[in-house]
Amino acid sequence: MNSQLSPDNPFASPSELPYGLPPFDRIADEHYAPAFEAGLAEHAAEVEAIAANPEPPTFDNTIVALEKSGRLLSRVASVFFNLTSSDTNPVLQDLQAEVAPKLAAHSDAIHLDPRLYGRVRELYERRESLGLDAESSWLLERVHTDFQRAGAGLPEGDQERLRELNAELSTLSTRFQENLLRDTNDLAVVVDDERELAGLSADAVAAAREAANSRGLTGKFLLTLNLPTSQPLLASLENRAVRERLFRASVSRGKRGNDNDNSEVLTRIAALRAERAALLGHPHHAAYVISDETAGTAEAAIGLLERLAPAAVANAKRDAEELQRYLEQDVPGATLEPWDWAFYGERVRKARYDVDDATLRPYFELDRVVRDGVFFAANKLYGLSFTERHDLPAYHPDVRVFEVFDADGAPLGLFLGDYYTRDSKRGGAWMNTFVDQSGLLGERPVVVNNLNIARPPQGEPTLLTFDEVVTAFHEFGHALHALLSDVRYPTFSGTNVPRDFVEYPSQVNEMWMLWPEVLANYAKHHETGEPLPQRLVERLQEAAQYGQGYSTTEYLAAALLDQAWHTISPDDDVRDVAGFEAAALEKAGVALPVVPPRYQSTYFAHIFSGGYSAGYYSYIWSEVLDADTVEWFRENGGLTRANGDHFRKELLSKGGSTDSMAAFRTFRGRDPEITPLLKRRGLTGV
Incomplete structure (x- = not known):
């Protein structure tokens, strides 16, 4: 128990609930601030003891000691930042604005401590003589890299400016998120x-x-x-x-000139990131970010996007001509607009394939999708089973808690499902953890999936759209990455992998949504229990590629816009957000008014308040691996335990404990090939 924190504070000692589930029924808003204060102080003292240790540095007294430090801070931060995304309120928002720069300063104090960096550097320089196992050796390399990327080798004056930049950036990112939530609700x-x-x-x-x-x-x-x-x-x-x-x-959203306007916030973020990248020796923020990803260089990432764009835009233009004809049947002389595309796209899909969302939704009831679809596939592949735990507390009445068991019946972790939208939840869908798996700390994972499904009236079924079912499978792919993690060090747990690799396992998990055995198990009419008719199943398979012109183009536009914002130099003074955006899309060849970017700048939360700055390309980069892996599953018999166990052993269980692309090559037996992606996206002419 932390001596600086009242024993009545639920963060003062580790949770006694199964798997370390936070005691949500005891946590109140007033507990966070003192827990953060005590957690920051405790972690600072632990790090000071490591840095000031008079003994020569060893792997255990430096690297492992760092891994073990900061447990109180980790406990409070994991709960707090989950809730500021999924169930925030004005008290939490005010505290987030206050604590964000403190956490940035705390991180800088660790990484810019010359004594600590000296110990890490000394170990790194004699790493070959330390006799470390593979995971420990990789940890030492990653810690050394993290210190360097954080500016440990910079002159003192540059380090001071770096601290200022990081503090302001943390504040601005929080402001962007809060502005967007308010404007979205408004x-x-x-x-x-x-x-x-x-x-x-x-x-x-x-x-x-x-x-x-x-x-x-x-x-x-x-x-x-x-x-x-x-x-x-x-x-x-x-x-x-x-x-x-x-x-x-x-x-x-975010561009109306009111108190929630994000224009000045995002241009300031982009400018500060450019300045920070220059301080750290990079031409721009994208170069800094991607140098530590599997892509390696911004040129490689942008090159893939630019390679795909012309064919995607051509497909979108071809589809637009067809939709225009449908529109004119209803409104003679009208011109196709962005708000028409989805409506007439559904009409074309219905006419061509005799299937649409209205036909499908009665077969996609939420509980069946989760239990008989998502969980069923995980059972067939990995032997997992799930038991709902109504006796365990959750942070909101909507949240469901499931205990997860391995194939041999051994307890594995907890899975929380938070599926409904609410005004206190940010938009989108995501996975996060409350507890990370770690052999060193003896901890097993507690994982949450967040979606934003409209809540039906009390007593009525929750029926999902096709895309919402895809999202449920996708986010559970992230959850599996965390649940099946089997690493020693918490730094490597689950989804702690390069940003352009993290979407790969979740995208692979989407394939099981339409796998015949899985689909037959969950796609049943919510009133009659009748299975989805075989003709609709066949039509779904045939329609899988329809609409790729739009979806690929809107995605590429957003990904290229992300790169445009993050390849500016410190000398660029960007103030006109709309003008910058239009010029960037035109230059990239994706300026198609009827197909706007998936996210425009002022509500592009992934890159201005999430972890995807200069990294939104990751989805298509990961999809190269995903599409190739789907081919592997199909070639090897599909939904089998043998296939699931191979994927689990060589990829999911590894987390970040090894080089990610080396793990892929071990799993696949070769480097990835792009052809399966091109086929999936209708881009085989590229």
């Missing part, structure tokens, strides 16, 4: 007349009514916004004016 579209919602399913209308009721808008309907530019309801809304309102609300 821009939700209010509809007065149910007739304007024609085309939506009955449960979608009910969810809109429920959302309005939750804000006191009795008798009205509220269309809340998802994080990307294109909103799911655009595919169903028949009223073109309502579609336009919804789209314009989406692209207005």
Whole structure:
């Protein structure tokens, strides 16, 4: 127990709940600030003891000691930052703004301590004589690299400026996130007349009514916004004016000149990142970031994006011509607009393949998707089983807690599912951990998946769109990476891998959504229990590539926009966000007005408040590995324990404890090939 913290504070000692699950039923807002204060002080004292140790540096008294330090700080930070994303409030937001620069300064104090760096450097220089095992040797290399990348070798004056930059960047990133959440809530579209919602399913209308009721808008309907530019309801809304309102609300986020405007915030972030990269010896932020990823250089990452862009745009333009014809049948003389694409795309898909979201949603009930789809596939591949634990506390009534068991019945960890949208949750979908697996610390994983599914009225089923089912499988792929981690050092646990590798296992997990055995197990009508008709299954398989022109182009536009912001130099003075964005898209050859970027700059949370700055290319980079791995599974019999065990042993269990591409080569038996990706994306002419 920490002596500086009241014993009544639930963070004062490790949780006694199974797997170290935080005692959410005891944690209140007032517990965080003193726990952070005590955690920072305790960690600083532990690091000081390591740095000031009069004994010569050894792997144990320096590197392992660092791995063991900061447990109190880790406990409070893991809970706090999970909740500021999934269930925040003004108290937590104020504290986040206060604590973010303190944490940045704390990290700098560690990495810029010349005594500590001296010990790490000495060990690194004689690493060949230390007799370390492979994982320990890799840890030493990573710690040394982290110190160098943090500026440990810079002159004192440059280090002081670096501290200032990191503190301001942490504050700005927090502000970007909070502005976006407020503006997203503020821009939700209010509809007065149910007739304007024609085309939506009955449960979608009910969810809109429920959302309005939750804000006191009795008798009205509220269309809340998802994080990307294109909103799911655009595919169903028949009223073109309502579609336009919804789209314009989406692209207005963070750029309305109000208190939530992110324009100055993001230009300042980009400028400070450019200055920091220059201090650290790189031409721009992208070069700094990607030098430590599997891509190696910004040129390699940008090169892949630019290679794919022309064919993707050509496909999108071809599809747009077809959609234009459909639009003119309804509105003669009208021009296809961004808010029309999803609606007429669904109409084409229905006409061509006789399948659309309205037909599919009754077969995609949330609990069945999770238990009989996501969990079922994990059982077939890895032997995992899941038991819901109603006796364990969660941080919100919506959250479900499952205990996960290995194939031999041994307890493995906990999985938390937080599936519904709410005003206190940021947009998008993500996985995170409350406890990281580590042999050194004797800890097993506690993992959470967050989605943003509209809540139906009480007692009614939660029916998912096709894309929401994909997301459920995708995010659980991240969860598996954490749950199946089998590493010694917490630094390497689960998804602690290069950013352009982390999406790979989660993308692979998407393949099981339409795998016949899995689909047959979960895709059953929520009222009758009848399985998804075979003709629809066949149509789904045939339609898998439809719409790739749009989805690839909107993604590439966002990824190239990310690179544009992060290849500016410290001398560039960018103030006109819209102008910069337009010029960047035009230069990259992806300026297609009817296909806007998946995220525009002012609500591009991945790169301005998440961990994907200069790294949004990671999704397509990882997809090269993913598509190649899907081919491997198909070639070797698909959904089998033998295949799952091989993937688990050589990839998922490794976390970051080895070179990621070496792990891929061990799994696949060769380097990745791009052809499967090109086939999947309809880009075989590239």
